[in-house]
Amino acid sequence: MTLGSQNLTRLDQLFYSMRDANACFLGYPFAKDFNYEPLWRFLKFTGNNLGDPFEPGTYRVNSHAFECEVVEFFAQLFRAPDDGFWGYITNGGTEGNIYGLYLGRELYPDGVAYFSRDSHYSVSKAARLLRLEHAVVDSQSHGEINYDDLARKASNERNRPALIVANIGTTMKEGRDDTSKIRAVLRDVGVRESYVHADAALCGPYAPFLNPKPSFDFEDGADSVTISGHKFLGAPMPCGVVLARKSNVRRVMRAIDYIGSLDTTLSGSRNAYSPIVLWYAIRCLGIAGIKRMFDQCEQLAAYTADELNDRGVDAWRNPHALTVVLPPVEEGVKAKWQIATQDVSHVVVTPGTTKQQLDALIEAIANSGR
Numbered sequence: 520m521t522l523g524s525q526n527l528t529r530l531d532q533l534f535y536s537m538r539d540a541n542a543c544f545l546g547y548p549f550a551k552d553f554n555y556e557p558l559w560r561f562l563k564f565t566g567n568n569l570g571d572p573f574e575p576g577t578y579r580v581n582s583h584a585f586e587c588e589v590v591e592f593f594a595q596l597f598r599a600p601d602d603g604f605w606g607y608i609t610n611g612g613t614e615g616n617i618y619g620l621y622l623g624r625e626l627y628p629d630g631v632a633y634f635s636r637d638s639h640y641s642v643s644k645a646a647r648l649l650r651l652e653h654a655v656v657d658s659q660s661h662g663e664i665n666y667d668d669l670a671r672k673a674s675n676e677r678n679r680p681a682l683i684v685a686n687i688g689t690t691m692k693e694g695r696d697d698t699s700k701i702r703a704v705l706r707d708v709g710v711r712e713s714y715v716h717a718d719a720a721l722c723g724p725y726a727p728f729l730n731p732k733p734s735f736d737f738e739d740g741a742d743s744v745t746i747s748g749h750k751f752l753g754a755p756m757p758c759g760v761v762l763a764r765k766s767n768v769r770r771v772m773r774a775i776d777y778i779g780s781l782d783t784t785l786s787g788s789r790n791a792y793s794p795i796v797l798w799y800a801i802r803c804l805g806i807a808g809i810k811r812m813f814d815q816c817e818q819l820a821a822y823t824a825d826e827l828n829d830r831g832v833d834a835w836r837n838p839h840a841l842t843v844v845l846p847p848v849e850e851g852v853k854a855k856w857q858i859a860t861q862d863v864s865h866v867v868v869t870p871g872t873t874k875q876q877l878d879a880l881i882e883a884i885a886n887s888g889r
């Protein structure tokens with residue numbers, strides 16, 4: 520394949536435009552600092568992880584072995600039952616949320632889904648896709664679900680199973696729902712059967728190390744947990760991990776002759792490169808590296824909130840959050856720094872975010888009309 524000079528120029532222009540945009544985004548929770556150059560050689564293959572990563576299959580140009588290691592790493596981190604978990608590498612948090620609710624619906628076809636107003640839009644999309652009757656629960660001002668409203672809504676349907684999506688880091692405020700409290704609320708109002716899916720898109724890799732540890736993992740009552748790989752850990756393409764109880768996955772499993780494997784995943788053909796990227800990240804970092812990266816980010820997040828407060832901007836963050844919440848920023852600031860904005864704006868201090876970038880943003884916000 521060769522490219523004509525005109526198209527080569529266009530390709531160069533695209534590269535420079537992505538490079539420049541990459542240097543000034545602060546409003547999305549994507550890591551900026553990674554180097555996967557040793558993995559570029561894998562781009563020569565039509566890698567495809569189709570089928571169940573834990574099962575042999577006919578097509579062998581895959582990275583299943585590494586995918587399983589990544590899944591096992593997170594299973595341990597999220598205190599999954601030793602022989603009772605299963606998981607795979609997804610295209611991102613959205614797929615993980617759809618998968619979690621899918622397993623929940625297959626377990627309880629007449630269940631009602633509950634999730635808070637602050638949930639990522641992929642959650643209501645999953646509920647619509649799966650044709651799940653659902654109730655949107657109020658949130659507290661810091662983003663965590665309102666347990667009283669959950670109790671009210673679940674009590675109205677106490678004779679039906681509940682399918683809950685708990686946010687372990689809401690999209691805008693990094694508010695964290697408590698899966699143990701959710702379980703207790705459901706019990707108290709008389710809901711006898713429930714499935715809890717934890718959406719830990721951003722916080723998953725560091726939540727186990729926070730003190731106090733958020734209540735979100737398998738031992739805390741979750742039946743499935745998902746994270747995004749490109750958020751805290753960092754990846755050049757969207758990816759994620761979903762973990763679930765094996766007994767629930769068996770319910771959706773089908774043997775497929777065409778692939779000589781089991782069909783347990785949402786997508787058929789799946790990225791073989793992202794498991795290698797995530798494997799490389801966790802092996803390079805280890806637990807100590809993840810903790811170190813989190814500490815650096817948290818210090819910068821605290822600095823950002825303090826500096827904005829000093830300049831009269833009402834910025835705040837949840838305990839141990841990397842997300843600094845602030846009043847909606849002015850259009851020019853939003854466009855230049857790619858600041859996600861709804862009723863509030865936010866800055867997310869991810870690995871690779873520099874003090875220089877944050878200082879430039881702080882000045883821009885302080886000097887803007889707001």
Ligand SMILES: Cc1ncc(COP(=O)(O)O)c(C=O)c1O
Nearest residue numbers: 611612613639688689690720747
């Ligand atoms: C809490 C939460 N869940 C899910 C998602 C969706 O993740 P992805 O973009 O990886 O599909 C996001 C994305 O921002 C999120 O913040």
